[in-house]
Amino acid sequence: xxxxxxxxxxxxxxxxxxxxxxxxxxxxxxxxxxxxxxxxxxxxxxxxxxxxxxxxxxxxxxxxxxxxxxxxxxxxxxxxxxxxxxxxxxxxxxxxxxxxxxxxxxxxxxxxxxxxxxxxxxxxxxxxxxxxxxxxxxxxxxxxxxxxxxxxxxxxxxxxxxxxxxxxxxxxxxxxxxxxxxxxxxxxxxxxxxxxxxxxxxxxxxxxxxxxxxxxxxxxxxxxxxxxxxxxxxxxxxxxxxxxxxxxxxxxxxxxxxxxxxxxxxxxxxxxxxxxxxxxxxxxxxxxxxxxxxxxxxxxxxxxxxxxxxxxxxxxxxxxxxxxxxxxxxxxxxxxxxxxxxxxxxxxxxxxxxxxxxxxxxxxxxxxxxxxxxxxxxxxxxxxxxxxxxxxxxxxxxxxxxxxxxxxxxxxx
Amino acid sequence: xxxxxxxxxxxxxxxxxxxxxxxxxxxxxxxxxxxxxxxxxxxxxxxxxxxxxxxxxxxxxxxxxxxxxxxxxxxxxxxxxxxxxxxxxxxxxxxxxxxxxxxxxxxxxxxxxxxxxxxxxxxxxxxxxxxxxxxxxxxxxxxxxxxxxxxxxxxxxxxxxxxxxxxxxxxxxxxxxxxxxxxxxxxxxxxxxxxxxxxxxxxxxxxxxxxxxxxxxxxxxxxx
Ligand SMILES: Nc1ncnc2c1ncn2[C@@H]1O[C@H](COP(=O)(O)OP(=O)(O)O)[C@@H](O)[C@H]1O
Ligand SMILES: [Mg+2]
Numbered sequence: 001x002x003x004x005x006x007x008x009x010x011x012x013x014x015x016x017x018x019x020x021x022x023x024x025x026x027x028x029x030x031x032x033x034x035x036x037x038x039x040x041x042x043x044x045x046x047x048x049x050x051x052x053x054x055x056x057x058x059x060x061x062x063x064x065x066x067x068x069x070x071x072x073x074x075x076x077x078x079x080x081x082x083x084x085x086x087x088x089x090x091x092x093x094x095x096x097x098x099x100x101x102x103x104x105x106x107x108x109x110x111x112x113x114x115x116x117x118x119x120x121x122x123x124x125x126x127x128x129x130x131x132x133x134x135x136x137x138x139x140x141x142x143x144x145x146x147x148x149x150x151x152x153x154x155x156x157x158x159x160x161x162x163x164x165x166x167x168x169x170x171x172x173x174x175x176x177x178x179x180x181x182x183x184x185x186x187x188x189x190x191x192x193x194x195x196x197x198x199x200x201x202x203x204x205x206x207x208x209x210x211x212x213x214x215x216x217x218x219x220x221x222x223x224x225x226x227x228x229x230x231x232x233x234x235x236x237x238x239x240x241x242x243x244x245x246x247x248x249x250x251x252x253x254x255x256x257x258x259x260x261x262x263x264x265x266x267x268x269x270x271x272x273x274x275x276x277x278x279x280x281x282x283x284x285x286x287x288x289x290x291x292x293x294x295x296x297x298x299x300x301x302x303x304x305x306x307x308x309x310x311x312x313x314x315x316x317x318x319x320x321x322x323x324x325x326x327x328x329x330x331x332x333x334x335x336x337x338x339x340x341x342x343x344x345x346x347x348x349x350x351x352x353x354x355x356x357x358x359x360x361x362x363x364x365x366x367x368x369x370x371x372x373x374x375x376x377x378x379x380x381x382x383x384x385x386x387x388x389x390x391x392x393x394x395x396x397x398x399x400x401x402x403x404x405x406x407x408x409x410x411x412x413x
Numbered sequence: 414x415x416x417x418x419x420x421x422x423x424x425x426x427x428x429x430x431x432x433x434x435x436x437x438x439x440x441x442x443x444x445x446x447x448x449x450x451x452x453x454x455x456x457x458x459x460x461x462x463x464x465x466x467x468x469x470x471x472x473x474x475x476x477x478x479x480x481x482x483x484x485x486x487x488x489x490x491x492x493x494x495x496x497x498x499x500x501x502x503x504x505x506x507x508x509x510x511x512x513x514x515x516x517x518x519x520x521x522x523x524x525x526x527x528x529x530x531x532x533x534x535x536x537x538x539x540x541x542x543x544x545x546x547x548x549x550x551x552x553x554x555x556x557x558x559x560x561x562x563x564x565x566x567x568x569x570x571x572x573x574x575x576x577x578x579x580x581x582x583x584x585x586x587x588x589x590x591x592x593x594x595x596x597x598x599x600x601x602x603x604x605x606x607x608x609x610x611x612x613x614x615x616x617x618x619x620x621x622x623x624x625x626x627x628x629x630x631x632x633x634x635x636x637x
Contacts (some may be wrong), residue, residue: 005522012510319506322467324495324523324571326488407468410502411458 006329010337013309021341024305028298028342029349032382035291036353036374042287044361044372046280051370053273055199057138057230061243062267063091063250064226072257081254081263083224090253091227094246099232102138105130105214106225112207113183114171122171126164127206128184130214136195138228139203146178146193153210162193164204184209187217236274243268295385299393302341306334306397310404317401318409331398338394339387346386350379414575414606415441415464420473422459433459435629436473440636441575441608446601447634448617449610451626457610458579460626464608465498465577466490478574495523499568501578505560507552513539513563514548520571538566542596558589565596575606582616594619 014021056062065081092098106129113123135141136148146162153160161182168177177191189209197203215222231239247266248258256263310317317330354374361372422434433456441447451457462468463475466482475482477497485493499520507516517535526534539545542562552560561581568576578597582590594616601607609620617623624634 004528016510315506316508319508320519320523321491322465322494322500323520323567324491326491326523329523405468407462410467410506 006333006336009333010340013337014340017305017309020305020308024298024301025341025345025348027301028295028345028386029352031291031294031296031298032346032349032386033353034294035287035382036350036379037356038287038291039284039378040353040357040361040372040374042280042283043375044369045283047370047372048366049276049280051199053199053269053276055140055197055203056269057140058269058273059231059233059239060138060269061229061231061239061246062226062265062269063229063246064265065254066262066265068256068260068263070257070260070263072260073255075255081256082221083227084222085224087250087253088224088227091246091250092229094242094249095229096234096238096242097232098229100134100137100230102132102135102228103130103211103224104135104226104228105211105219105223107185107214107218110185110207111183112167112171114177114180115183116175123183124167124170126167127202128214129206129208130211130218131208132211134230135208135228138230139197140199141195141197141203141208144194144196145176146191148193148195149208149210154212157212157216158210159187159189159213160192160210161189162195162208163191164206165194165196166205167207168194182207185217231270234270236270239268239270243271292385295389298345299342299389302338302390303393303396305341306338306394307400309337310334310397310401313401314404314409317404318406321404321406322410327402330401334398334401335391335394338397339390342386342390342393343383346383350382354379414443414445414478415439415608416474416476417464418474420460420463420475421471422456422463422468423471433629434463434470437626437629437631438635439624439631441606442637443574443606444601444604445622445637446598446607446620447609448620448623449608449626450612450614450617450623453612455626456629457612457626461577461579461608461610464575465500466494495520495571497574499571499573499576501561501564501568501576501581503580503583505552505557505564505584507560507563507567509552512549512551513544513555513566516552516563517566517570520567524571535566535570538569539563541569542566556589557585558592561585561589561593562596565593565600569600569605573605575608576600578607578609580610580612582611582613587615590616 063083065083068075068077068079068081071077088103092101106127108127109125110128111123112126113121115121131149132154133148133150136143148162149160152158161184163177171182172180177194180191181188182191184207215224231242243266247264250264250266251258251260254264320330357372357374417437417439420434420437421432423430423432437460449457449460459468463470466485477493508519511519514532514535517538518531521531521534536545536548539548542565544559544562544566547555547559552563555563581597582593585593597607597609598619609616611617622634622637625632
């Protein structure tokens with residue numbers, strides 16, 4: 001393996017025909033380049049789309065009322081459907097298990113004001129949500145300071161709030177908001193925590209308050225805007241069955257036509273996520289397909305120039321055999337040459353691809369395309385594939401070299 | 414050193430078959446310098462290839478240094494070539510991108526002699542054939558006579574028991590032919606057994622004995 005003479009010969013053979021070697025090398029380099037770059041871009045796309053899912057827990061089902069489209073059981077169409085505490089209790093009985101859940105009340109444009117120590121009012125329009133404690137996981141919020149809404153807040157309908165980074169920035173600036181009193185639509189709340197939501201710009205403009213407090217203040221009819229159910233580690237199929245069951249149960253209770261797609265909304269994030277996941281499996285397969293095809297074309301090129309080389313060197317190989325060369329030494333000469341060709345040109349393609357991706361990555365910042373990167377395992381795998389393909393492409397020509405009979409190679413005519 | 418008894422060889426190309434050797438008997442003693450003569454196409458090269466274990470034979474018996482050469486595997490044949498035989502060809506067959514010294518060292522490479530030792534011995538051999546100062550030259554920088562002397566040094570490198578030369582002067586003019594024959598005779602004088610195929614009477618005349626091939630049989634000179 002570390003035989004200096006063998007390597008010198010490989011170097012000589014590779015360099016003896018620069019044009020031929022370069023062209024083949026380019027096709028191999030291109031194969032790896034395309035494979036790795038496309039993989040990186042696919043990664044970027046996947047990161048972008050997964051960023052979209054970072055907003056909410058992937059394993060969750062979201063239920064809310066809508067507006068009917070079809071007349072049913074004596075009701076006119078265009079009727080708003082409102083959920084109640086009783087509906088929520090009923091829905092919950094339709095679930096296989098409820099590892100966590102949260103009701104939600106949403107106010108889109110509440111006025112939130114903080115009177116600072118100088119007696120100066122700072123305020124703005126923000127969102128407000130009444131939530132249960134488990135909401136933090138379902139919305140994938142990250143607590144930054146203090147605490148989140150807890151069980152006692154809800155049972156005692158306390159007037160406490162957990163505020164998002166935009167509220168902190170606009171109202172408090174450098175002041176620590178913990179313990180401060182703010183007015184939400186003129187009702188006084190105490191700030192007990194701050195959070196951020198990396199997956200959603202909107203959610204960062206929101207203040208969370210206990211569900212019961214919100215219902216008493218803003219839904220005096222006992223309405224519930226939304227219910228969120230975690231599905232834990234249930235299989236996707238089971239969650240789909242559960243969300244289907246919830247949907248038909250709710251439609252029945254609310255007198256919504258079974259074919260009405262707008263009356264109630266039961267969104268299963270599991271399902272959506274599984275769909276995206278399968279799309280990405282497809283994309284990945286496609287990328288591998290193209291990359292491996294190009295690589296294969298490169299390998300065929302390498303096998304070809306080796307075959308030509310072996311043919312050109314028929315006489316030389318005959319001489320070597322006459323001088324006592326074993327078949328093994330002839331095979332290793334050819335296979336070493338192919339492996340060196342594949343490895344050198346492949347590594348070049350790999351380096352170019354990594355270079356391109358690392359320079360482009362910081363520039364890429366689109367909602368659906370973020371942080372394209374080279375998976376190190378893929379780069380490593382590509383190198384292993386290169387060596388294997390190099391060995392394989394050298395094998396055919398090597399066997400041809402072995403088959404050369406010295407008498408025929410040496411005949412003087 | 415070499416004993417052949419009733420060796421036959423038939424080439425079959427497609428539907429045609431041509432029996433080139435029809436029962437060759439001959440013997441070469443250790444230390445002899447023997448010429449094999451015959452007209453073109455009489456089977457001289459075929460015979461030499463069989464002696465050199467580069468080709469097989471159909472019937473008969475071949476004993477080299479007392480050992481029967483029947484049914485050799487390729488691996489065993491390569492091994493015997495490496496240990497027992499040195500070849501000299503009409504067209505030299507040096508490897509073009511290797512220097513004279515590296516060409517001479519090649520058989521030692523296949524004997525797994527360490528590189529340093531290989532190059533030392535190849536320089537000694539080049540000195541023996543009078544080409545030491547050409548050690549680092551490529552074959553393309555040398556004359557035909559010089560190339561053949563490098564080839565002879567290469568044939569000697571593995572310290573063979575027999576040197577087989579197929580028309581070693583076939584591509585050379587008469588002066589350089591004479592130089593090569595002088596060298597071969599000197600080596601024979603040192604005790605090397607040699608078989609030289611030629612169709613030139615002057616070359617054969619410099620050998621101790623001439624084996625004449627005709628119509629696939631040995632006409633004269635089969636034994637000492
Ligand atoms: N591999 C082969 N296949 C078919 N015919 C061959 C082959 N090698 C040699 N011959 C034929 O055998 C005969 C003897 O060839 P060769 O031994 O080379 O003769 P010489 O060396 O005496 O000129 C020639 O007629 C040649 O055409
Ligand atoms: Mg001949």
